[in-house]
Amino acid sequence: MTLLDAPKFDEVGSRRRSILVRGFFAGFLLALIAAWLVVGHPLDAPWTWWTYWAGNRATDNFLHAVESNDMPKAFGIWDNDKDWQQHPGRYSKYPYERFLEDWGRDSSANDYGTISSHQIVVKKIVGTELVVGAMINGRKSKPLFLAYDRSGHTLGFSPVELTLE
Numbered sequence: 001m002t003l004l005d006a007p008k009f010d011e012v013g014s015r016r017r018s019i020l021v022r023g024f025f026a027g028f029l030l031a032l033i034a035a036w037l038v039v040g041h042p043l044d045a046p047w048t049w050w051t052y053w054a055g056n057r058a059t060d061n062f063l064h065a066v067e068s069n070d071m072p073k074a075f076g077i078w079d080n081d082k083d084w085q086q087h088p089g090r091y092s093k094y095p096y097e098r099f100l101e102d103w104g105r106d107s108s109a110n111d112y113g114t115i116s117s118h119q120i121v122v123k124k125i126v127g128t129e130l131v132v133g134a135m136i137n138g139r140k141s142k143p144l145f146l147a148y149d150r151s152g153h154t155l156g157f158s159p160v161e162l163t164l165e
Helices: 010-039 047-067 072-080 096-103
Strands: 120-126 128-134 144-149 155-156
Touching: 010 047, 047 072, 047 120, 047 128, 047 144, 047 155, 072 096, 072 155
Parallel strands: none
Antiparallel strands: 120 128, 128 144, 144 155
């Protein structure tokens, strides 16, 4: 075969490949935008979006459990161990009794009283944790800040307070 014997240009095949490539990139862009909307519009890099989604979900589930006074479930979410009652000795650093003092309905240790509603208002990755701020009981003053640890998938009190923007 010589240069003069080259195959005839396949215009239909070329157009089909072009449509497939453009369709792939358009679909990828739409999936990226949909993921960004689902995880709450973070301004961080896309590879951190899973942390935003998981941390928001864990915090929301935890606060819903506290609102419904399901404290064993809430403690399981706090420590990422739904079977924590099988081995309560693992949690001697922050035991269940202390947890009840902090989060129970009749607790005088928290500033919010009985937690009956929440709204997550701010999220940001700080270091290795996602700091989540939630307004409790419709308060407009200071949000409750919880830290979601990405490696252990646990919740904790955040030493960092974010600004509301």
